[in-house]
Amino acid sequence: xxxxxxxxxxxxxxxxxxxxxxxxxxxxCPDCIVVVMSGNFVQRGExxxxxxxxxxxxxxxxxxxxxxxxxxxxxxxSGESFARGGIAILKGLGATTHLAFGSESGELAALERAAxxxxxxxxxxxxxxxxxxxxxxxxxxxYEQAARRHPDLDCGIVEALLGxxxxxLALEYIKQAYLQDAEFAFYPVRRVGARHxxxxxxxxxxxxxxxxxxxxxxxxxxxxxxxxxxxAAVLKDSVCLDxxxxxxxxxxxxxxxVTKSAEEIxxxxxxxxxxxxxxxxxxxxxxxxxxxxxxxxxxxYTHARISxxxxxxxxxxxxxxxxxxxxxQAYYARVLALNRRGAQLLRDVQESSARIPVxxxxxxxxxxxxxxxxxxxxxxxxxxxxxxxxxxxxxEGSDYVMTPRFIDR
Numbered sequence: 001x002x003x004x005x006x007x008x009x010x011x012x013x014x015x016x017x018x019x020x021x022x023x024x025x026x027x028x029c030p031d032c033i034v035v036v037m038s039g040n041f042v043q044r045g046e047x048x049x050x051x052x053x054x055x056x057x058x059x060x061x062x063x064x065x066x067x068x069x070x071x072x073x074x075x076x077x078s079g080e081s082f083a084r085g086g087i088a089i090l091k092g093l094g095a096t097t098h099l100a101f102g103s104e105s106g107e108l109a110a111l112e113r114a115a116x117x118x119x120x121x122x123x124x125x126x127x128x129x130x131x132x133x134x135x136x137x138x139x140x141x142x143y144e145q146a147a148r149r150h151p152d153l154d155c156g157i158v159e160a161l162l163g164x165x166x167x168x169l170a171l172e173y174i175k176q177a178y179l180q181d182a183e184f185a186f187y188p189v190r191r192v193g194a195r196h197x198x199x200x201x202x203x204x205x206x207x208x209x210x211x212x213x214x215x216x217x218x219x220x221x222x223x224x225x226x227x228x229x230x231x232a233a234v235l236k237d238s239v240c241l242d243x244x245x246x247x248x249x250x251x252x253x254x255x256x257x258v259t260k261s262a263e264e265i266x267x268x269x270x271x272x273x274x275x276x277x278x279x280x281x282x283x284x285x286x287x288x289x290x291x292x293x294x295x296x297x298x299x300x301y302t303h304a305r306i307s308x309x310x311x312x313x314x315x316x317x318x319x320x321x322x323x324x325x326x327x328x329q330a331y332y333a334r335v336l337a338l339n340r341r342g343a344q345l346l347r348d349v350q351e352s353s354a355r356i357p358v359x360x361x362x363x364x365x366x367x368x369x370x371x372x373x374x375x376x377x378x379x380x381x382x383x384x385x386x387x388x389x390x391x392x393x394x395x396e397g398s399d400y401v402m403t404p405r406f407i408d409r
Contacts, residue, residue: 003345004030004098005184007070007086007173009038011048011211012235013058015204016102016192018228021063023189024100032065032345034096036086037336038075039379040386041315043082045307047241047249047389049211051397054238056337057405061230066342069334071375072382073322076311077269083172084180088331091182094353095345099184101173104164106190111167115174117150125150138302166191215243245389250289252385253310257283257292260313267318270309275301279309315381321374330371333358334379337405362400 004024010017024033037059039052048055056067074085090096103111118125128149132142170188177184192204205226213223224232241249257265257279265276275296282295293306324330333356335346350358357372359365365376380399387397395401 001032001095001348002028002030002097003032003034003093003095004028004100004187005090005093005096006033006035006064006100007037007083007090007169008035008059009042009048009075009207010035010055010059011038011042011207012050012227013055013062013231014207014210014227016206017059018062018231019192019204020100020102020189021059024187025063028098028100028187030098032095032341033063034066034068034090034093034342034345035059035064036068036070036089039069039072039336040382041072041076041311043075043077043079043308044304045076045309045311047245047311047386049214049241050235050238051386051390052336052383053402053405054234057407058227058231058234060337060339060342060405060407061234062228064337064342065339066335066345067337069336069379071332071334072315072378073269073317073325073375076308076315076317078305079169079172080176083169083176084326085331087173087176087180087182088329089333089356090184091177091180092331092354092356093333093345093349094355095349096182096184098187099173099177099182100187100189101170102166102191103170103188104167104191106188108186108188111170111174111188112186114147115171116178118147118171119175119178133300136298136300138300138305164191214240215246217243239390239392241389245391248389248391249314252388253289253314254283254286254292256313257310265313267320268309268312269317269319269322270305270312271319275309314385315378317378325371325375328369328371330369330375331356332365332368332372332376334376335360335404337407339407343406360404 008017021033024030037052037056038048040048042048052069059067068089070085070089074081090099125146128146129142132145137145174186210223210226220236227235262276262280265271265279278296282292286292286295293303293310296306297303335358338346346358357368362376365372383397383399384394387394390397
């Protein structure tokens with residue numbers, strides 16, 4: 001059986017994503033396409049515009065067979081942890097044969113060579129990384145500089161691969177696959193259309209551009225051509241977070257920043273080196289979330305990392321619990337959406353190959369190990385907060401109430 005895995009966010013599912021799925025379907029001819037997708041909060045450190053159930057349904061409407069949730073403690077984390085969680089879930093199914101991903105370069109040999117070299121961080125590499133961090137560089141910039149000085153890597157290759165966000169994540173995916181002994185065949189699909197964060201309109205534009213147009217109040221008719229028709233039909237009739245909802249989120253984050261102690265903030269997953277004091281000082285002066293992020297941000301700490309910290313603050317994601325989840329490899333496959341092929345794959349892996357538990361509803365996790373319960377509880381809190389932002393009852397969107405979307409196509 002050929003099973004292709006993809007790690008994604010689909011915020012929202014647009015024409016570029018459909019292009020990726022179509023290429024995978026036509027070139028690899030898989031029996032099943034499985035996506036591990038961020039839930040209600042995404043890696044850039046903010047709530048998704050549409051909830052996880054809606055985005056998962058869009059994916060299955062457009063050729064994906066099974067969508068599993070990337071737990072929020074991995075989704076709201078560094079690129080390395082994001083990739084680690086996604087790879088672990090795909091490996092844990094015991095059936096994944098291929099890993100597909102978008103790529104600016106499309107150069108598989110170069111990606112594999114670079115990822116294999118970077119997977120084992122030598123003392124020399126670590127020294128270069130620490131030296132760069134000591135100058136005040138952000139971690140991504142310091143990592144790039146250390147990679148440039150890697151004796152086994154050509155500077156031109158490193159510069160090309162680290163120049164685009166898709167290639168940066170692709171390197172992490174391949175690196176994590178090596179580190180976890182996940183024997184996947186890799187399949188890069190060259191990105192077409194607008195770059196990741198580029199503005200634009202038309203059929204092939206970036207997710208960030210679509211989100212901005214929605215938040216700017218543009219009507220559905222102005223951006224719907226950027227998503228497949230099947231997605232448009234789902235999105236049009238689903239709750240979407242607007243500026244008012246984002247205002248609620250900002251209020252919640254600012255309140256948490258003011259009321260939580262510096263010691264409590266210090267315990268969050270991504271807080272280090274006294275950043276909690278900077279957050280507390282900024283919380284008393286900022287009048288908006290953007291101003292709060294700007295006051296905390298430095299050359300060393302990127303906007304995305306600070307945004308993730310504030311999302312972690314709103315959800316109370318602490319480092320000690322996350323380290324336990326990682327050390328105990330508390331991974332699981334939480335089903336969000338599927339079709340008949342996806343349902344058959346789940347039956348097959350549960351009978352034979354799955355190395356991690358599969359949950360279609362939370363009752364099935366009643367006797368799960370404590371670390372899995374801890375991770376699932378964070379997913380539930382993320383859903384509860386999302387319901388508040390969307391202006392609906394917590395019960396209505398609760399993970400204890402919602403069930404996987406089955407799409408019979």
